[in-house]
Structures are given as C-alpha cells and as structure tokens.
Ligand code: AMP
C-alpha cells in the first residue's frame with residue numbers, strides 16, 4: 194500500500210516509521226529528519242490512504258476536501274473535528290450523551306459579566322478554556338479567583354487568543370491523575386487501542402514551569418487495568434460515537450479521550466480528533482500487524498482487524514530548543530543523533546528539525562526530538578531513553594529528567610511557578 198502522511202512532527206515521524214514496515218510512505222510536508230518527505234501538497238500525491246496527523250487541517254476540512262476527490266482518508270471531516278475545534282460544542286454533545294464530565298457553562302464575547310457571575314458560584318480550582326484551538330495552551334487552571342476573572346476578560350476580548358478565545362468554557366475544577374486513551378472509529382463503531390498513556394505538560398521537573406505541548410510521555414500506565422479502560426469506553430467513547438451518528442456525522446479516524454481519574458470515577462476532560470503528540474510516539478511503534486491495513490479499514494468504514502499492541506513499555510523524552518516555549522531558538526546544530534539511534538531499544542523521532550546550508554540537521558522548532566526507549570519493563574525503557582538523551586546535545590537544549598519516574602503522581606496538576 195502507498196500511504197501519504199500529512200504533517201511534519203514527531204507524531205508523523207512515528208506514523209511514517211511504523212507504516213514503513215509494510216507500506217510505501219510519503220510524508221507532506223515532513224522535514225529533513227523524516228524519510229520520504231516531500232514539499233508536494235497532499236492533493237497532488239497519489240496514494241491508497243491519506244492520514245491527517247494534526248488537528249488544524251482536520252478542523253479546516255482537509256479530510257472532506259480529499260474525500261471529495263475520491264481519496265481514502267483516515268481522519269474526521271470538519272463536522273466531527275468540532276469535537277476538538279469547539280469545546281462548547283463538545284461539552285454540549287457529551288452532556289446530551291450523558292458522559293461523566295465536569296459541570297460547565299459557555300459564554301460569548303458579550304457575556305463577560307455572566308461569565309464572571311458563574312465563576313463566582315464555583316469553588317477553586319477555576320478552569321477557563323478557549324472554545325477554539327489554541328495549540329494546547331488555551332486552558333487556565335488556577336486557585337486564584339482574580340486570576341480566573343482576568344483570564345476570562347482577556348480571552349473574551351480576543352486579546353489573549355484572538356478569535357479562539359471569543360467564546361470561553363468555564364468548568365468545575367476536578368482533581369486526580371490524568372489518563373489518555375485512543376479508539377479507532379470507522380463511522381459505525383469505536384474500538385479501543387488497548388493501552389493507556391500519560392503525558393507531562395509542564396516544562397520542568399516536578400511539574401513546574403509553563404505549560405508546553407508535551408515534554409514526554411509513557412505507555413502503558415501500570416496502574417490502569419483493561420477493565421477500567423473498557424469502563425471509559427462504555428461511559429464516554431461509545432455514547433459519544435452514538436451521538437455523532439445520530440447527528441449524521443460519519444467519524445472515521447481516531448478519537449483521543451483525555452480523562453481525570455477523580456474520587457467519583459473517571460471524568461472526561463477533552464476529546465481530540467487525532468493521535469496525541471507525543472502519545473503517538475509511544476503507542477504506534479508497539480502496533481502489531483499491518484498498521485496501514487488497519488487504518489485503511491477504518492477509513493473505508495469497515496474496521497475488521499482487532500488492534501493489538503506489543504506488551505512492551507515505551508517512554509519518550511522531548512528535547513526542546515533553547516527558549517522553548519516562549520521563544521524557541523532555531524538553527525542550533527544537533528549532535529549525537531546517529532549515536533543515540535545505535536543504542537538497541539532506542540528510537541528517535543524528529544519533531545521540529547530543519548537543515549542548514551551545510552546539510553546538518555538543526556533545531557527547527559520548540560520541541561525538536563522525541564527520544565524513545567522501549568523494553569519489557571517501564572524502568573528499563575526509561576533508562577534507555579535517558580541513556581540516549583545523554584549522547585545528544587545542542588546549545589541550550591532543554592528536557593525533563595523525571596519522565597516516567599513519577600508514576601502515580603499527577604503530572605499535569607501541580608502548581609506552576
Ligand atoms: P484540556 O485541553 O481540556 O484537556 O485541558 C488541558 C489540561 O487542563 C488538562 O490536561 C488538565 O490538566 C487541565 N484541566 C482541564 N479541564 C480541567 C478540569 N475541569 N479540572 C481540572 N483540570 C482541568
């Protein structure tokens with residue numbers, strides 16, 4: 194099969210590497226670090242299957258466009274992508290489907306006073322979200338009421354996130370460890386990819402520092418049982434897919450569900466309409482069987498293959514550029530990449546790289562590399578990842594040293610400084 198992967202980051206590199214086991218792969222736009230990359234747009238590439246990696250093209254309707262040209266696409270159309278593209282729409286849909294989730298209300302730009310009145314009825318922590326996409330940075334969780342009020346005003350005025358913030362969702366604050374699961378949906382049914390993952394969103398060790406797109410991840414979570422994953426499928430994913438179907442939305446792709454494991458049971462925090470990044474980097478390589486054929490069946494609306502994963506654990510550590518996330522510095526030469534890749538059990542995916550005039554790979558974005566260790570035990574996978582990290586360097590490289598070490602704690606929830 195010839196597969197076209199759309200995107201340029203570590204998730205797309207993990208897709209390309211895994212698919213290349215059985216298929217011919219082309220990646221657009223890809224990067225100098227990803228084999229098979231081309232500058233040709235997807236619409237000009239002939240392929241049997243098109244996989245849309247990131248959320249922005251999905252929300253903008255790229256899957257619809259490709260389908261209208263008769264192509265087979267893994268990824269929802271703009272209608273289903275609203276699950277990620279509008280938090281207010283998602284919350285109203287899951288409320289109707291009776292999915293356990295945080296109590297909420299949504300407000301438009303001319304409703305700042307009502308928004309603040311609603312906030313005053315809640316107890317801390319206060320949670321204020323942009324309705325629209327904000328590169329994972331549109332959510333404020335704070336114990337300080339005045340900070341939440343200021344945030345509501347900044348979002349609704351457009352000052353903080355432009356149009357994405359002109360509607361906000363305010364939620365009851367939940368607490369507990371977070372968990373992500375992934376289900377393949379072929380328009381009719383949803384099938385669990387049988388694993389879980391936990392991502393670390395803060396820049397620095399101990400969950401300090403600013404929020405990022407994700408500084409590392411591990412999978413599976415040893416504390417989560419298959420029964421609990423089935424429960425989350427039953428309470429959240431299946432009812433959502435059923436509600437989509439009722440609305441005539443033919444959702445074909447992956448549904449990424451984020452939960453908080455509260456004292457009252459798992460509650461849905463969010464849906465994303467694509468694989469997580471960096472979750473994909475620790476899940477896709479463990480796929481057993483033909484990934485392209487599986488995703489092709491999903492795209493064709495008839496998933497027959499039961500997704501299965503190896504029992505191995507994987508840990509990925511993001512190596513970020515100097516100045517990330519506020520002002521990532523690009524152009525620093527990356528050293529030691531090939532040496533790291535020679536270590537058995539290590540894979541390194543390129544998340545944000547480019548090349549300089551001498552043809553050397555250099556930093557090309559905020560998160561630059563995803564260094565992954567894979568082993569039968571999480572501990573060993575983690576040691577492998579960090580051994581590989583120790584041979585890679587560039588000027589000002591940043592990374593966390595506690596990915597996969599603080600199992601059972603809550604990697605997204607401690608106070609930022
Ligand atoms: P979201 O993009 O909606 O998943 O939110 C991003 C992050 O904000 C989550 O991973 C949680 O750490 C946090 N968060 C979101 N909603 C809540 C909530 N209702 N209560 C507490 N924390 C939340």
Ligand code: GLY
Nearest residue numbers: 392407469470471
């Ligand atoms: N790792 C979180 C995300 O991809 O949104």
